[in-house]
Amino acid sequence: MSKNIRRPFRKILVLGLDNSGKTSVVLNFIGKINLTNFITPKATEKVNIVNFEKDNFKFEILDFGGKEVYRNEFLKKFNEYITDTKEIFYVIDIQDYERYDLALNFLKEIIKRLNSINYEIEFTFFLHKFDNDIFNLTPNINDELIDDLVEKIKNIVPSDEFNEIYKSTIYTVLDKIHVY
Ligand SMILES: Nc1nc2c(ncn2[C@@H]2O[C@H](COP(=O)(O)OP(=O)(O)OP(=O)(O)O)[C@@H](O)[C@H]2O)c(=O)[nH]1
Numbered sequence: 001m002s003k004n005i006r007r008p009f010r011k012i013l014v015l016g017l018d019n020s021g022k023t024s025v026v027l028n029f030i031g032k033i034n035l036t037n038f039i040t041p042k043a044t045e046k047v048n049i050v051n052f053e054k055d056n057f058k059f060e061i062l063d064f065g066g067k068e069v070y071r072n073e074f075l076k077k078f079n080e081y082i083t084d085t086k087e088i089f090y091v092i093d094i095q096d097y098e099r100y101d102l103a104l105n106f107l108k109e110i111i112k113r114l115n116s117i118n119y120e121i122e123f124t125f126f127l128h129k130f131d132n133d134i135f136n137l138t139p140n141i142n143d144e145l146i147d148d149l150v151e152k153i154k155n156i157v158p159s160d161e162f163n164e165i166y167k168s169t170i171y172t173v174l175d176k177i178h179v180y
């Protein structure tokens with residue numbers, strides 16, 4: 001007899017702008033936390049599908065390319081991609097504060113489409129690259145800026161669709177700080 005145990009299936013879409021750290025978050029999630037994996041990941045083209053088992057779940061993770069062309073392609077084929085999806089990981093590069101609005105606009109487009117088909121989903125947000133204090137490259141990032149970003153996210157996403165908002169960084173992969 002085959003040992004084909006049916007595990008619960010969980011499909012996750014990983015979305016956000018280009019260079020926000022989506023692929024790095026996925027590598028972290030699937031346990032590839034050797035730092036060399038994070039040094040020079042190639043920009044994702046279209047979408048990369050990762051199948052993975054963890055905590056008795058079978059995960060199918062769709063790691064999308066975040067460049068404008070791929071974001072538009074995703075929105076165009078939204079209904080196809082969303083089928084069977086339980087959760088969206090939405091990744092925002094907190095050091096890229098000049099593109100917060102662009103990141104929020106893409107989020108709005110996703111919510112609009114979810115609403116139009118009445119599709120309920122869980123969201124987990126990664127306020128990623130939370131290591132500006134380590135390198136001191138982006139001193140403009142302060143608590144006020146982050147609080148404002150969190151408020152804006154909460155205003156866009158229906159409260160019953162919230163899972164969590166994390167601060168995350170590949171430099172302390174085991175240290176996720178729960179902020180909501
Ligand atoms: N400082 C810092 N850099 C990071 C972090 N995570 C990823 N990076 C860097 O950010 C760049 C982009 O990371 P990716 O994971 O490829 O980003 P992506 O969102 O998958 O990009 P696309 O595939 O183009 O959409 C890489 O140079 C990473 O090394 C982080 O936590 N902190």
Ligand SMILES: [Mg+2]
Pocket residue numbers: 022023024042043044063064065066
């Ligand atoms: Mg990528």
